[in-house]
Amino acid sequence: MLLALLAVVPLVVDRVHLTERTRVERVQTAYAEVVGLARRARDAQVETLDATRALLQVVARAYTAAAAPASDCTAFLRGFISDAPWISSLSVVGADGRIACSTRRPAVGLDLSDRDYIRDVQRTREYVLSDYLLERSYEKSTVLMAFPIIRPDSPETAVLLAPIDLHWLARIGEGVESRPGTAAYLIDAKGTVLAGLQNHERLVGKRYGGHPLVAAVQTEPNGSATLAGFDGVRRIFGFAQLPGTDVRIVVGFEEREVLGRIERDAWIAYLHVAFFAALTMMAAWLVGEHLIVEPIRALARTATRIGQGDLEVRAEPESWAPEFAPLATALADMAGRLAARERELRAANRHLEELASIDPLSGLANRRSFDARLASEWQRAAALRHGIGLLMIDVDHFKLFNDGYGHVEGDACLRQIGQVLAAVADGPSEFAARWGGEEFVLLLPGADAARARETAERLRLAVMALRIRHDGAPAGFITVSIGAARLEPAPGARPDEVVEAADAALYAAKRRGRNTVVVDEPAPLARAG
Incomplete structure (x- = not known):
């Protein structure tokens, strides 16, 4: 899985980097889009003004050539504006500054001699574009284009006047108005909204002189900025200045809506990356589990069982x-x-x-093995409530034999007696051992006094039958003295008690002259239970 992770990480990092770069590019695209919309709106208005000037030039020449009387003037002018919906009306202003005829009847007779744009046209005999005018009653703003009407035979100059409707700004770009959170404004230097909309709300005539957006768009002719609009909603704004004016066309997309789409696309990309990484890790885990982890576990289990x-x-x-x-x-x-x-x-x-359990000289069990066997048989006898017998055997006058014949002969003598003792032991339950020196023992589990005496006599006679020469002994050959004892284990009794009893019987046999058997059979001990 670690190797898979090392392989996946560069791909994930590259994908994240690509997603972040795409995010930045889309934000930049949004900036470019709003700036482009603002510039297209500016270009559209410039084209409108150019078209209006060309139209007025044609109308002025036709008016001069036709010399239409006042009664036919209105019809004459109305024929030119039918194909120019952005021109709300056409009027002819006489040399005295009064409107002589107009497609808008209420305007006939109005005195415009005090208007700067009328004076400028009459003075320069060139077309003049007025400042933006706000018609609150119609909730729209206009700009007036004044074009001179010059007669060759007259020094006086009449003026052809055309108000250009700016209400078209609400439809900047195809589909902009239907886009959620879109705002579009035409703002003069004082912060007055000459035309525009935000969230389908008309803002014509409202003033936002101290608003940060107005200050931001007035710093340079063209550009972009991200800040709150007039409704407090943060937008990505693009703006462009109309040539020859301080008016700015501003278009904005709601930042949350723009970034929301980018974030959704980014999250989808991250989900793809996460899914791919998880799929890779899962595959690595499954393959590693089957090919690596499970064999290692099996080897570990095998090693553990071997260790156990x-x-x-x-x-x-x-x-x-x-x-x-x-x-x-x-x-x-x-x-x-x-x-x-x-x-x-x-x-x-x-x-x-x-x-460790056999005496190397006699070939019988040693003292250690005898003690363990006696303890075991003692517990067994206590559980079965039967007696246990013990023979304690001592070679008569062995020290004299050893001193007279040497240790080699002494060892040979003890080996022969051990062989006799092993032969006398009847069955697997009887246990013969060398007690130490020239002393031997024979354990008789379950034996009564009569059997203990009979076994002891048989052993004594078998030793005599060896006829091992011993000049220092009364009989002239090796004999043994045997002490026999029988006890029934009682609560609190110790195995040593039967040994002590057999040892006491042995000393009694020696006192009686040796080469004899004495059985110690005290009164039975109280039984358990």
Whole structure:
């Protein structure tokens, strides 16, 4: 998964970088779009003014040539504006500054001699464009174009006057008005809205002199800015100055709407990246789980079971990657070697246990093994509520024999007596051992006093039958003295008690002259329960 992550990260980073770059490009595109709309609106108005001037030039020449009387003037003028919907009316202003005829009847007779644009035309005999005028009653703004009417035979100058309707600004660009959050304004230097709309609200005549938007668009002829509009909604604005005026055309798209679309596209791109990354990681996990993790777990389980002593367990690498086969083989070899070593250790331990429990001279069990066997048989006798017998055997005058014949002969004598004792022991329950020095013991589980005496006598006679020469003994050969005891275990009793009883019987046999058997059989101890 880490390797897959290392492979995916560069792709994710590249995708994120591409998405962020696309985000920036789309924001820049939005800026470019609003600036382009503002410039198109400016160009459209310039084209309108140029077309109006050309039209007025034609009308002025036709009027001069026709010399139409006042009664036919209105009809004459109305024929020219039918194909120019942006011109609301046409009027002829006489040399005295009064409107002589007009397509708008209420205007006939009005005195416009005090208007600057009328004076300028009469003075310069050139066309003049007035400042933007606001007609509050119609909720629209206009600009007046005045064109001179010059007669060759007269020094006086009449004026052809055409108000140009700016209400078309509400339809800047195709589909702009239907776009959510769009705002479009025509703003003069004082912050008066000459034409425009925002969220389908008409703003003609409203003044926003101290508004940040007015200050921002007045700093340069053309440009863009992002700030709150007149309704407090943040927009991406583009603006352009009308040539020869301080008027700005401003177009804005709602920032949230623009960025919302960009954010949605970015989130979709991020979701694609996340899905691809998750799919890659999942595939890496599944492949890694099957090809790497599961074999490692299986090898770990195998190693654990080998460590716990199960040396027969083996890993099964049928569907594993080839790289794991040597590990499985190595574990199998290790388990096989450990099994062989364990068998060797068990054999060595058994041999050591035998060496630790057997007296090397006599071949019988040693004192340690006897103590363990006595404790075990004592508990068993207590559980079964039967007696336990014990013979304590001592070689008579052995010190004299050892001193007279040497230690080699003494050791040979003890080995022969051990062999006799092993032969006398009848069945697996009877246990013979060397007690120490020239003393031996024979444990008789379940034996009564009669059986203990009979076994002791048989043993004494078997030793005599060896006829081991001993000149220092009264009989002239080796004999043994035997003390026998029988006890029934009682609560609180100790195994040492039967040993003490047999030892006491042995000393009694020695006091009686040796080569004899004495049975110590005290009164039975109280039984448990």
